Amino acid sequence: MRQSQLFTRTRKHAPSDEVSNNAQLLIRAGFLHKELAGVYTFLPLGLRVLERINTIIREEMNSLGGTEILCSALQDKAVWEATGRWDSGDVDVWFKTKLKNDTDLGLGFTHEEPITRMMREHISSYRDLPRYVYQIQTKFRNELRAKSGIMRTREFPMKDLYSFNRDTAGLEEFYNEASDAYLRIFERVGLGASTYKTFASGGSFSKYSHEFQTISDAGEDTIYVDKQRSVAVNKEVLNDDVLTDLDLQREDLVEHRAIEVGNIFKLGSKFSDALGLTYKDEQGQEQPVIMGSYGIGPSRVLGTVAEVLSDSKGLVWPREVAPFAVHIVRLGDGERVVSSADALHATLRATGVDTLYDERPLRPGEKFADADLMGLPVRVVISDKTIESGTYEVSLRSSGEVQMQTEEQLLEELS
Amino acid sequence: MRQSQLFTRTRKHAPSDEVSNNAQLLIRAGFLHKELAGVYTFLPLGLRVLERINTIIREEMNSLGGTEILCSALQDKAVWEATGRWDSGDVDVWFKTKLKNDTDLGLGFTHEEPITRMMREHISSYRDLPRYVYQIQTKFRNELRAKSGIMRTREFPMKDLYSFNRDTAGLEEFYNEASDAYLRIFERVGLGASTYKTFASGGSFSKYSHEFQTISDAGEDTIYVDKQRSVAVNKEVLNDDVLTDLDLQREDLVEHRAIEVGNIFKLGSKFSDALGLTYKDEQGQEQPVIMGSYGIGPSRVLGTVAEVLSDSKGLVWPREVAPFAVHIVRLGDGERVVSSADALHATLRATGVDTLYDERPLRPGEKFADADLMGLPVRVVISDKTIESGTYEVSLRSSGEVQMQTEEQLLEELS
Numbered sequence: 139m140r141q142s143q144l145f146t147r148t149r150k151h152a153p154s155d156e157v158s159n160n161a162q163l164l165i166r167a168g169f170l171h172k173e174l175a176g177v178y179t180f181l182p183l184g185l186r187v188l189e190r191i192n193t194i195i196r197e198e199m200n201s202l203g204g205t206e207i208l209c210s211a212l213q214d215k216a217v218w219e220a221t222g223r224w225d226s227g228d229v230d231v232w233f234k235t236k237l238k239n240d241t242d243l244g245l246g247f248t249h250e251e252p253i254t255r256m257m258r259e260h261i262s263s264y265r266d267l268p269r270y271v272y273q274i275q276t277k278f279r280n281e282l283r284a285k286s287g288i289m290r291t292r293e294f295p296m297k298d299l300y301s302f303n304r305d306t307a308g309l310e311e312f313y314n315e316a317s318d319a320y321l322r323i324f325e326r327v328g329l330g331a332s333t334y335k336t337f338a339s340g341g342s343f344s345k346y347s348h349e350f351q352t353i354s355d356a357g358e359d360t361i362y363v364d365k366q367r368s369v370a371v372n373k374e375v376l377n378d379d380v381l382t383d384l385d386l387q388r389e390d391l392v393e394h395r396a397i398e399v400g401n402i403f404k405l406g407s408k409f410s411d412a413l414g415l416t417y418k419d420e421q422g423q424e425q426p427v428i429m430g431s432y433g434i435g436p437s438r439v440l441g442t443v444a445e446v447l448s449d450s451k452g453l454v455w456p457r458e459v460a461p462f463a464v465h466i467v468r469l470g471d472g473e474r475v476v477s478s479a480d481a482l483h484a485t486l487r488a489t490g491v492d493t494l495y496d497e498r499p500l501r502p503g504e505k506f507a508d509a510d511l512m513g514l515p516v517r518v519v520i521s522d523k524t525i526e527s528g529t530y531e532v533s534l535r536s537s538g539e540v541q542m543q544t545e546e547q548l549l550e551e552l553s
Numbered sequence: 554m555r556q557s558q559l560f561t562r563t564r565k566h567a568p569s570d571e572v573s574n575n576a577q578l579l580i581r582a583g584f585l586h587k588e589l590a591g592v593y594t595f596l597p598l599g600l601r602v603l604e605r606i607n608t609i610i611r612e613e614m615n616s617l618g619g620t621e622i623l624c625s626a627l628q629d630k631a632v633w634e635a636t637g638r639w640d641s642g643d644v645d646v647w648f649k650t651k652l653k654n655d656t657d658l659g660l661g662f663t664h665e666e667p668i669t670r671m672m673r674e675h676i677s678s679y680r681d682l683p684r685y686v687y688q689i690q691t692k693f694r695n696e697l698r699a700k701s702g703i704m705r706t707r708e709f710p711m712k713d714l715y716s717f718n719r720d721t722a723g724l725e726e727f728y729n730e731a732s733d734a735y736l737r738i739f740e741r742v743g744l745g746a747s748t749y750k751t752f753a754s755g756g757s758f759s760k761y762s763h764e765f766q767t768i769s770d771a772g773e774d775t776i777y778v779d780k781q782r783s784v785a786v787n788k789e790v791l792n793d794d795v796l797t798d799l800d801l802q803r804e805d806l807v808e809h810r811a812i813e814v815g816n817i818f819k820l821g822s823k824f825s826d827a828l829g830l831t832y833k834d835e836q837g838q839e840q841p842v843i844m845g846s847y848g849i850g851p852s853r854v855l856g857t858v859a860e861v862l863s864d865s866k867g868l869v870w871p872r873e874v875a876p877f878a879v880h881i882v883r884l885g886d887g888e889r890v891v892s893s894a895d896a897l898h899a900t901l902r903a904t905g906v907d908t909l910y911d912e913r914p915l916r917p918g919e920k921f922a923d924a925d926l927m928g929l930p931v932r933v934v935i936s937d938k939t940i941e942s943g944t945y946e947v948s949l950r951s952s953g954e955v956q957m958q959t960e961e962q963l964l965e966e967l968s
Contacts, residue, residue: 145620145675145684171671173625174658179671180623188623205560208595208603210588211626211691212708235648235660237707238697243589245650245660256586256594260560269560276626276691282653292652293627 139462140483141496144168146181148508159356160445161287163453167511169444169461176284176292183512184440186461188295191436192274194326194458195297198319202312204270204299209252211276213244217251221412231279233292245278250431253300254409261427264304264419268312272299274436286358288441289397295437301430304417309404309428316432320350320400327439328456332446333399334370336361337384343406345383346375351396356445359398362391370396397442405429447536453513454535462494463552465514469502469521479520482530482545491552510535518548554877555898556911559583561596563923574771575860576702578868582926584859584876591699591707598927599855601876603710606851607689609741609873610712613734617727619685619714624667626691628659632666636827646694648707660693665846668715669824676842679719679834683727687714689851701773703856704812710852716845719832724819724843731847735765735815742854743871747861748814749785751776752799758821760798761790765849766811771860774813777806785811812857820844862951868928869951877909878967880929884917884936894935897945897960906967925950933963 146168153172156162161178164170169184180188196206212235218224224244226232233245246252253271261267277296284290299316303309317335324333333352340346351361351370360373364386371380371391381388407426410416416424440459447454457463464486468479479497486493494514496505509517519531529542532551543551561583568587571577576593579585584599595603611621627650633639639659641647648660661667668686676682692711699705714731718724732750739748748767755761766776766785775788779801786795786806796803822841825831831839855874862869872878879901883894894912901908909929911920924932934946944957947966958966 143618143620145672145681145686147675149674171674173667173671174627174629177625177627177629179625179667182620182622185621185623203558205558205597206600207597208600210592210594210708212589212592212693214589214592233650233658235650238695243648252588252594256588257560259564259586260562266560271560278627280653293625 139494141494142498144182144494146183148511156287157285158287158289158445159448160289160441163448163511164288164441164444167453167513169453170288174292176281176290178288178291183461187440187455187459188436190459190461191327191439192295192297194323195274195434195436198323199272199297199299202270202299202315202319203268204272207271207273209246209249209273209275211245211278213246213252215242215244217255217413218244221251221409223251231281233278233280246275247277247279248431248433249273249275249298250300250405250409250429251413254413254415254429257302257427258413258415261302261415261417264417267302267304267417267427268308269302270299270312271302272297272432286356286441287445289356289438289445290358291437294435297434297436299432301432302415303428303430304419304425306406306428309406309430313402313404313430316402316430317348320402320432320434323434324350324352324399327459328443328447329399329439334361334363334368334396336370336372336396337375337380338372338401339375341403341405341408343408344404347401347403349398350400352399352442352446353394354397354442354446355395357395357397359396361394361396363394364390365392366390397438397445399439399442400432400434402432403430405431448513452511455513455515457515460513460515462492462514463516464491464493465509465512465517466493466495467505467509467517467519468495468497469505469519471499472522474525475520475522478525482518482520485545485549486552489549489553516552554909556909557913559597559909561598563926571702572700573702573704573860574863575704575856578863578926579703579856579859582868582928584868585703589707591696591705593703593706598876602855602870602874603851605874605876606742606854607710607712609738610689610849610851613738614685614687614712614714617685617714617730617734618683619687622686622688624661624664624688624690626660626693628661628667630657630659632670632828633659636666636824638666646696648693648695661690662692662694663846663848664688664690664713665715665820665824665844666828669828669830669844672717672842673828673830676717676830676832679832682717682719682832682842683723684717685714685727686717687712687847701771701856702860704771704853704860705773706852709850712849712851714847716847717830718843718845719834719840721821721843724821724845728817728819728845731817731845732763735817735847735849738849739765739767739814742874743858743862744814744854749776749778749783749811751785751787751811752790752795753787753816754790756818756820756823758823759819762816762818764813765815767814767857767861768809769812769857769861770810772810772812774811775808776811777808779805780807781805812853812860814854814857815847815849817847818845820846863928866922867926870928870930871951872930875928875930877907877929878931879906879908880924880927880932881908881910882920882924882932882934883910883912884920884934886914887937889940890935890937893940897933897935900960900964901967904964904968931967
């Protein structure tokens with residue numbers, strides 16, 4: 139894409155009420171627009187990153203046997219009353235609204251209730267199990283404060299998967315597979331090195347749930363990490379009994395601030411009991427379906443990558459989630475430079491390498507500052523000087539490493 | 554995909570409160586789940602169709618030079634007050650909600666206001682124009698009644714594009730290109746033969762706007778079609794002056810009920826004046842940006858295809874929007890039949906043909922009824938009989954035409 143066709147501009151300053159580092163950078167680089175406190179618009183660059191994260195998540199959920207659906211945001215009061223979660227005294231993040239005839243509606247902050255009710259129409263026998271259903275859908279949460287930028291917003295996309303098994307053994311097996319899939323997702327988006335599977339509070343059915351926590355001073359949680367064993371415990375549940383239970387030693391644990399980038403829960407029959415989701419086993423006996431739920435917020439992942447991997451010059455995108463793989467920066471508008479840069483842009487497009495091509499009539503310093511701020515993984519500078527040398531100046535945003543490469547070398551590296 | 558992995562079941566009956574033909578069929582075939590009156594969940598088959606329609610729309614919008622973004626549903630009261638559209642007296646489809654500190658928020662039923670305000674940060678000079686920005690995003694409309702199934706719902710995806718030009722000549726040119734793109738979209742989704750560009754009420758800036766109306770008795774609008782000239786007029790604006798203006802003869806017009814599947818508007822400077830979106834021209838003079846807006850509801854298109862192209866047996870999907878291109882129906886579970894059907898499924902997957910493979914242990918009559926109801930374009934029956942003949946029984950859902958084809962013939966037809 140030619141950068142002059144990208145309508146967004148970079149900015150020197152983010153809005154003064156924006157206190158988080160991730161949103162400041164994402165707004166300044168033209169990835170996000172702040173609509174309201176805790177409410178953002180995804181601009182073209184931001185939407186491209188979001189879609190890449192969604193693609194990775196979809197691939198991993200499909201590999202687990204997940205089937206994708208899309209639920210409504212508008213929620214039926216009745217189904218939430220059945221589980222006791224309609225009352226704002228119990229759930230304090232509801233946004234609610236009304237039909238013209240005064241019927242109350244909610245805006246979904248999660249979807250256990252409607253999906254459990256819906257599955258009554260599709261599960262009746264042990265032959266219908268297991269089932270794994272997921273969506274990437276917009277959630278609404280009436281957060282009191284919204285100071286963490288894109289990491290805690292009032293409206294955000296969420297991938298939520300729900301598992302339906304005939305027994306706890308089936309749930310356990312899937313839960314472990316889902317946990318592995320989550321670790322693969324965080325690895326692929328570039329957060330693998332700093333993300334830990336973390337024991338957290340489990341609710342009524344299970345002793346623990348698991349969070350996936352990425353170490354960052356911008357995080358809202360505190361976790362204790364055993365780096366050697368690659369596991370962590372949320373401060374909320376840390377006590378001597380838990381340490382014994384998990385066979386952890388207090389002296390091996392290091393305290394960190396961390397961002398919760400995903401979580402998985404064993405729900406057991408909590409929702410299937412409340413909403414009557416049962417199946418007939420081989421003996422014709424009615425049994426409750428055993429459930430689990432598995433969440434990741436793609437925009438929170440985006441914000442975490444921005445927060446954790448950025449530097450003083452701007453954003454730093456890992457290749458698999460970058461909005462474009464390559465940033466061609468053309469210096470000057472002489473005929474040779476233009477035709478060389480145009481040709482490389484065409485070549486990269488033809489080989490399927492997503493490329494942003496800065497052909498704007500700006501000074502080199504402005505172009506480099508924009509490129510640093512936007513943070514595409516590979517930058518290719520084309521100038522009279524590089525043309526004379528017969529090579530491109532190729533640099534990596536993450537390390538700053540610069541190499542002079544021929545077109546052949548560049549194409550090989552990108553393939 | 555193996556049909557046993559598809560968790561949805563077909564149903565003999567739709568919910569009793571579902572009066573529309575499109576939703577009855579889509580629910581019975583397992584494409585949609587009804588959550589509330591006017592609120593539906595897309596099940597896997599329905600979501601696949603929706604995504605195919607979205608892909609066609611994206612391709613056509615990108616070919617117009619459109620750039621995709623994603624706005625929030627939550628709306629800032631202030632920006633809507635600036636144009637006089639906050640008050641529910643003027644706009645009667647608002648859903649509204651509140652932050653915990655009692656701040657009013659709306660749920661967007663359209664996005665002229667927030668996008669115009671946002672573009673102030675990205676347009677300041679004639680060099681920044683033109684710009685074409687679009688999204689496929691969930692709209693909320695508090696409809697009094699919801700009786701048209703998926704064609705008029707309270708929550709639905711909408712593609713809305715906004716054009717920003719320096720003058721009316723630029724707007725006119727883009728408006729005509731967008732109109733052509735819309736006609737291509739309706740052609741590609743299978744509605745070309747029954748969809749007419751229709752003159753409709755134009756608002757303050759322009760004498761007419763244009764709707765794209767698909768002829769159907771289930772439609773809520775009445776239009777008058779001049780079939781020869783391939784143009785129509787909405788009953789709302791039809792009078793002698795309009796006939797003269799458009800050079801139409803009353804005797805050439807035939808009255809039809811029709812479904813509005815898209816619309817395009819010239820907005821002029823209505824929103825840019827109200828919200829201060831201006832640019833500096835070559836002389837340094839501030840000028841208002843000239844705008845247009847262009848809408849299509851992908852789920853309404855889906856419902857219209859279901860409504861218009863279905864028959865007494867069920868849905869009939871055109872190839873380009875079908876959830877799967879091919880339905881393999883295996884009869885029996887003998888070794889030869891299973892290995893032949895498994896092999897064809899693998900071959901079609903390997904050649905990139907989306908295939909649903911009915912390997913369920915059901916009677917042939919049930920399988921054929923399900924296949925008819927679901928409406929995939931090409932059905933391939935594999936049985937002992939077809940194996941003996943060395944061919945497949947291949948039928949087209951749209952015409953019912955049946956042919957015995959070798960694998961080579963089938964693959965050639967599908968490629």
